[in-house]
Amino acid sequence: MSDTLKTTPLHALHQELGGKMVPFAGYDMPVQYKLGIMKEHLHTREACGLFDVSHMGQALLKGEDVQAAIESLTPSDIKGLPVDGIRYSLLMNDEGGIRDDFMVTNRGDHLYIVVNAACKDADFAYIAASLPNHTLELLEDRALLALQGPKAAEVLNRFAPGVDQLIFMNMGEYDIAGIPCLVSRSGYTGEDGYEISVPADRCEELARKLLAENEVEAIGLGARDSLRLEVGLCLYGSDIDTTTSPIEGGLNWAVGKRRREEGGFPGHDVVMKHLADGVERKRVGIKPLGRAPARAHTEIADTDGNIIGEITSGGFGPSFGGPVAMGYVKTDFSKVGTEINLIVRGKSMPAEIVKLPFVPQRYYKG
Amino acid sequence: MTVKYTEDHEWVLVEGDTATVGITDYAQNALGDIVFVETPAAGTEVSQGDDVAVVESVKTASDVYAPITGEIIEGNDALEDQPELVNSSPEGDGWFFKMTIGDASELDKLLDEAGYKAFCEGLD
Structure with a gap:
């Protein structure tokens, strides 16, 4: 099975830690480790969990007025996003359905985006084709770790003093234990925490350092799912998809106020109809x-x-x-x-x- | 008393004309944290292979099958409030149901302890 599946830079570490590997979005990923889903879930809410989310797609979008350009694909207000601010956004289809949900960070002269693993090839092809005057640079040499839980800030601050001052939904560049990383105060567990974009060849080194801290346990995809479900966050492909509008999905807040009036994104007519007439x-x-x-x-x-x-x-x-x-x-x-x-x-x-x-x-x- | 096993990872403890059924340690370990168990009502007539109980872990639901033909004598009510007994004591307090033995010859075709152990080793 694993012959045909892709792996992340932490694959060997997952196996060493006793990860129970399952196919997920084309990757061989740990659904749980030795603690089991229940304890991993509770540990994340009580202390701190480390998740390998390297299967997700990271990319930079570059070019002139890139904030305005991405607005042609999403109902989010990206032009109004402060530099290094992060926004939960949606890629839309013409029928008002959702192609994917993704995170956009305004890096000033470019955008940093993270999309779902299962959609990444289609998303990147769609973005590149839709914005031919801009450059989409896939970050295939970078891995992504999530450190989540009430102890995450205290733990990460030991390796990167000052990172505890980063505000929710903001990003900064930090050296974590000497490794240059792009750090977001964000996540998908409902807890405080970080998502850390790290050079793939130093990911295992960073993961081992974090796991060596008393508060930190490795957490698999099983607990990631139960954590996000308890806090009401959508799983793309299950709770929202190409047939659900953002309004049906209760994601009205992801449709920017200015964007409702101005439009200029796929499915704007459907979104406005759903807002005006109800769903x-x-x-x-x-x-x-x-x-x-x-x-x-x-x-x-x-x-x-x-x-x-x-x-x-x-x-x-x-x-x-x-x-x-x-x-x-x-x-x-x-x-x-x-x-x-x-x-x-x-x-x-x-x-x-x-x-x-x-x-x-x-x-x-x- | 004799303990027999099925390839569906159930154990069957035979005492006289009664069989007590549960899932094996291998099964509970594979399922992970058990959060819900539904056991059959007393008096239910079951045939070998019928799905008669449900066990749910955090992640998935699985059926538990009747290892032999017979009538359900009782389900383990303790599992309603303490499904985690299946994890802590799969082959003891975490039993699922007791049943009559409708056809003793069915027992002969089940695995013995050594046979089940070999079967599990073949799966890993």
């Missing part, structure tokens, strides 16, 4: 009232048994201490407190629409 379905938080988790693709019924939607992400929330899910329901049923049923293994299980997130997000805002 027929919405992404909501769903709490199963029993103990059984409800997984993705579980059908959602009203209390009369009519199908009103589907779960898109679901499982057990270790910090929440019970099953958690999100999915789409007809808008009439999207109000917090609405009683619904989940059809699990042919049986109807009671559940309730709840406000997201299940567990509060804790970011460092200065």
Whole structure:
């Protein structure tokens, strides 16, 4: 199997640490290590976890007025983004659907972008073809680590004094233990933390240094998924995709105010129609009232048994201490407190629409 | 008393005309942290190979099959509130259900301890 899969620069380290390797987006990646998903999840919320996210796509977009150029592909306000500010953004299609979600950092004369592993080839081809007067430089010689959790700042500051002053959704260049890195105060766990772009040939050296700290454990993709689900963050391909608009997905905040008025991005007409007329379905938080988790693709019924939607992400929330899910329901049923049923293994299980997130997000805002 | 095993990683403890069924240590280790178990109701008639119970880890749901034909005597109610017993004591307190032995000849075709151990080694 692994013969046909790509690997990250930490592949040997994952195996040395007892990582249980699975195929993910074309890469051989650790779903968990020896601690197991539950303990890895809890450790990240209580102390600090190190994630290898090198499978994600990193690139620089360069050229004249690059902030204005990327706005032709995304509804985010990038021109209004301060230098070294980071924004969660969406790549859109003409039907108002989402091609991918990605992170954009304004580096002044260029943009630093990070896209999902499963979409990266398509995203990069699309961006390059759409912006022929700009240059997309793929950072294939760089790896990406995420250090997440309430102890992340204290730990990283030991190697890069001052990095604890970086504000959430901002980036800076730091030498971490002498290794030149591009550091973002960001992540996808709901916890404070960093994403560290590091030269691929020094990634293992950096990972070993971080893992040698008492607070730090290696964390696999299994816990990454349960961590992001508990804090209500979307997984592209499950919770949002080419058929969901940002408004259906509850990502209204990712559509810049100025952009709504000005337009100039794919799907603007659909987004405006959804904002003006409302949507027929919405992404909501769903709490199963029993103990059984409800997984993705579980059908959602009203209390009369009519199908009103589907779960898109679901499982057990270790910090929440019970099953958690999100999915789409007809808008009439999207109000917090609405009683619904989940059809699990042919049986109807009671559940309730709840406000997201299940567990509060804790970011460092200065 | 005898313990038999299936290739679906269940153990079957035979005591007289009763069989107690659970999942093996190998299975619980492969599944990871167990967060939910659904056991069958007493009185359910089951045939060998029927899916009769569900075990869910943080990541996935798996079926547990009837290792033999018979009638369910009781499910392990303790697993409702403490599914983690399957991790801590898979071949003890973490048993799934007890059942009657409808056809003793089915037991003969299950694996013994050495056979199951060899089977697992072949998987790694």
